[in-house]
Amino acid sequence: MSSTADVPADVPVEEFAARARAWLAENMPPADPTAGHFFFTDTSSRSDDHDLVRIDTCRRLQRLLHDGGFAGICVAPEYGGQGLTPAHQAAFNRELRGFDHPIEIQASTFIPCMAVLLEFGTEEQKLRHIPPMLKGEAIWAQLLSEPSGGSDAAGALTTATRDGDQWILNGSKIWTTGAWYSDWAMCLARTNWEVEKHRGLTVFALPLRTPGLEIHRIELLNGSVEFCQEFLTDVVVDDRDRIGDVDGGWTVMTRWLHHERTISGGSPYVTSTGRSHNAPNDGPRLAAVARELGTVDDPRALEIIGEARALTLVSDALVSSVTRKMQTGELPFHAAAMSRLFSGTSQVRKAALALELTGADGVMWEPGDDQRAGVGQSWLVRQAACIGGGTTEMARNVIAERLLGMPREARRDDGAFRDVPKGPR
Amino acid sequence: MFAQSEDQQVFESTSARFVESQYPAERVRALARAEAVFEAPLWREAAALGWTTLLVPESAGGGSLSGNGLADLLIVASLFGRHAAPGPLFGTNLVARALGTWGSADQQAGPLAEILAGDAVAAWGHRSACTATRSSTGVVVSGRVRSVESAADARYVLVSVDEPEGRSHVLVPLAAPGVALTPLKGVDQTRRFWDVTLDGVTLPGAAWVGAMGAAAEHDDELLDVASVLALGEMAGALHRAFAMTLDWVANRYSFGRPLNSYQEIKHRMADLRTQVEAAEAVAARAASLVGSGSGSGSGSGSGRALASAGMAHVGRHGPEAIQDCIQLHGGIGVTNDCDLHLFLRRTVLDANLYGSPAEFARRLGRLVVAQGVAG
Numbered sequence A: 001m002s003s004t005a006d007v008p009a010d011v012p013v014e015e016f017a018a019r020a021r022a023w024l025a026e027n028m029p030p031a032d033p034t035a036g037h038f039f040f041t042d043t044s045s046r047s048d049d050h051d052l053v054r055i056d057t058c059r060r061l062q063r064l065l066h067d068g069g070f071a072g073i074c075v076a077p078e079y080g081g082q083g084l085t086p087a088h089q090a091a092f093n094r095e096l097r098g099f100d101h102p103i104e105i106q107a108s109t110f111i112p113c114m115a116v117l118l119e120f121g122t123e124e125q126k127l128r129h130i131p132p133m134l135k136g137e138a139i140w141a142q143l144l145s146e147p148s149g150g151s152d153a154a155g156a157l158t159t160a161t162r163d164g165d166q167w168i169l170n171g172s173k174i175w176t177t178g179a180w181y182s183d184w185a186m187c188l189a190r191t192n193w194e195v196e197k198h199r200g201l202t203v204f205a206l207p208l209r210t211p212g213l214e215i216h217r218i219e220l221l222n223g224s225v226e227f228c229q230e231f232l233t234d235v236v237v238d239d240r241d242r243i244g245d246v247d248g249g250w251t252v253m254t255r256w257l258h259h260e261r262t263i264s265g266g267s268p269y270v271t272s273t274g275r276s277h278n279a280p281n282d283g284p285r286l287a288a289v290a291r292e293l294g295t296v297d298d299p300r301a302l303e304i305i306g307e308a309r310a311l312t313l314v315s316d317a318l319v320s321s322v323t324r325k326m327q328t329g330e331l332p333f334h335a336a337a338m339s340r341l342f343s344g345t346s347q348v349r350k351a352a353l354a355l356e357l358t359g360a361d362g363v364m365w366e367p368g369d370d371q372r373a374g375v376g377q378s379w380l381v382r383q384a385a386c387i388g389g390g391t392t393e394m395a396r397n398v399i400a401e402r403l404l405g406m407p408r409e410a411r412r413d414d415g416a417f418r419d420v421p422k423g424p425r
Numbered sequence B: 001m002f003a004q005s006e007d008q009q010v011f012e013s014t015s016a017r018f019v020e021s022q023y024p025a026e027r028v029r030a031l032a033r034a035e036a037v038f039e040a041p042l043w044r045e046a047a048a049l050g051w052t053t054l055l056v057p058e059s060a061g062g063g064s065l066s067g068n069g070l071a072d073l074l075i076v077a078s079l080f081g082r083h084a085a086p087g088p089l090f091g092t093n094l095v096a097r098a099l100g101t102w103g104s105a106d107q108q109a110g111p112l113a114e115i116l117a118g119d120a121v122a123a124w125g126h127r128s129a130c131t132a133t134r135s136s137t138g139v140v141v142s143g144r145v146r147s148v149e150s151a152a153d154a155r156y157v158l159v160s161v162d163e164p165e166g167r168s169h170v171l172v173p174l175a176a177p178g179v180a181l182t183p184l185k186g187v188d189q190t191r192r193f194w195d196v197t198l199d200g201v202t203l204p205g206a207a208w209v210g211a212m213g214a215a216a217e218h219d220d221e222l223l224d225v226a227s228v229l230a231l232g233e234m235a236g237a238l239h240r241a242f243a244m245t246l247d248w249v250a251n252r253y254s255f256g257r258p259l260n261s262y263q264e265i266k267h268r269m270a271d272l273r274t275q276v277e278a279a280e281a282v283a284a285r286a287a288s289l290v291g292s293g294s295g296s297g298s299g300s301g302s303g304r305a306l307a308s309a310g311m312a313h314v315g316r317h318g319p320e321a322i323q324d325c326i327q328l329h330g331g332i333g334v335t336n337d338c339d340l341h342l343f344l345r346r347t348v349l350d351a352n353l354y355g356s357p358a359e360f361a362r363r364l365g366r367l368v369v370a371q372g373v374a375g
């Protein structure tokens, strides 16, 4: 195995891409063209064992990238990265097409968790946490949403109380993707109830297998059980695992939420082709379904396949244009909300198109017919694309208020958080 | 909006000055009611700005600014959209592209040179149902070409005809005996169209453009180019309609509050803003790929896929977005006094002139299916 771990920081992108091409061909297994995505397309027939095998594969692939010198391309070498530029990561992502890669652990491990650590972590925290992420040894989850509400992240009720050099956490987090197989988490907690809500929050890192932390699984409409709820009862966290200032958590959150929005594209920390030929409900997948049903030459079928493909291509063009404009300063970073909004609504539309294509064959299927099951199951759970990672309504708020400068919504939560009206829990 | 390089920025600002001074909204409104919209001296000035040469190779007398003439021309198309400007921009450039790429030396020295100089205007007869028979002196063409832009002002129309060797292109002088024009009315009052009938029009053998039997393939290429121009105009028109609406909702009050303080209105503006960004993004990418002749198939590197995706998406959502701008204006929005209709008219024309959004979706769908499982 050839190693490129000692590439100098000024290696030209073209040369780096050529090296990546050769290395990938020699070391990386090809992508399985039939493999589905984790949440939206898979059927309930999948078992935990199946998922754990895949997670182990992700860890192994991440290790392979690391040893080959291709993990953390935009991360400084002292933290185990390559110290190169977003252009190098983009080039690598292009070369990656057709190869298997640890797609399922990009969110939440690298964005937002690693990205947030890079911006707010102490030197000690970065040295301790980032190398294991890049080696596939530590998978991270985000403990943000709570049963009382996810959109209003600053309304977190989970409380951290100081006790000397330690913090004691109590409360509950929910909708945590993959917490059951993850190792560490980034957690938002309230450290001061007496001030305005944004000013009493603090971010912590904590191991997910720790006394007082219970993880329950939640089943989604498509049978997926990736999601978890956590109950924290007197969970002890060292002060050295606090990220950012005490009560300065909202400063961290602003960037956390930004990095989370870049999951639709444009992050320098994500190793992914950005598009999968086999993406759920995209044109090629729908063409395969139509072939199976014998309707592929139908004008209406062609129209549906084309509309789905158009949504993907327009979404790709939008995301890369917005990303470029954010890099040049032509647009503020809040513009990422447009990418989030468009990819959410277009995925929902594609799920509807798929069902229109199949009709009766998408609402029932023979056991084991994953193609058709995927249509029905992904339709059932389709709104997840407009909810996860912050809802499309919140994205619209950001676009209107931050990008277009329209008036902010009236608030009733600007006094001490203790006195803010809250719904019945 | 689409200018990247310094050259393109200079070109954009000189072109913008020209469009703004010649076509302020009052003038566009006046032209909407005028008998004729075309002004030959003005078009010659436009040609002097470089509007006719960009899609033609240097060897044929043309030249681009950036190496990708379509990306350059997209700048002008978007200015046309922003001002709902009239003028034979599309047809003239499409025929110039055809003659510059496939034309004979004589055609390049003759008609193409006239077009490049701004002396002649041309039209692409994309809805042609014509047949040709060979005669001893050349070829005799009969049939009907629908929706020919600027036909009364144009000197040439490029027409595809069925003949024994397949479907081939001929360049028909509109002054030739046997050519008759029927004026059409339409939604866009400043882009004018005619149905053209050809009744035994006799042309010399030198009138063929490109290889015999190649017209279907060439029309497909021209459709990609036309799509990019239509996308540029739609993006420009959307940009203006959105800007007008953003301003309107900030300054109009109801129940003691500006409209833009209502979340319903904010969310619709957010959706509109995102559609404007999507239209610009897909137009720019399609221009970059079609203009450099890149790629094939249905992938994100294929010009034809991006042009079709753009027309399927923006063609459907662009006119809807402007209708929503009208809705947000209330009653004034459906009157002629509010400029929004100028952009609505232009967008809905561009969204349908070369095929409906559904037809472009099917065009893309066929590319996906043809690519098979491996694509």
Ligand SMILES: Cc1cc2nc3c(=O)[nH]c(=O)nc-3n(C[C@H](O)[C@H](O)[C@H](O)COP(=O)(O)OP(=O)(O)OC[C@H]3O[C@@H](n4cnc5c(N)ncnc54)[C@H](O)[C@@H]3O)c2cc1C
Pocket (backbone or CB within 6 Å): A039, A108, A141, A142, A143, A144, A145, A146, A147, A148, A149, A150, A151, A152, A174, A175, A176, A177, A384, A385, A387, A388, A389, A390, A391, A392, A393, A394, A397, A409
């Ligand atoms: C696929 C997926 C993955 C996820 N992964 C994680 C994860 O790893 N970690 C994590 O912490 N969370 C995760 N979540 C949770 C997700 O972030 C929340 O579900 C989301 O932020 C919405 O919060 P909520 O469910 O509490 O809904 P609520 O906040 O209660 O919202 C309910 C509805 O009201 C709307 N709404 C709320 N406030 C406003 C407002 N001010 N203006 C207009 N409309 C409003 C919302 O848009 C929504 O439609 C995930 C969710 C999904 C579906």
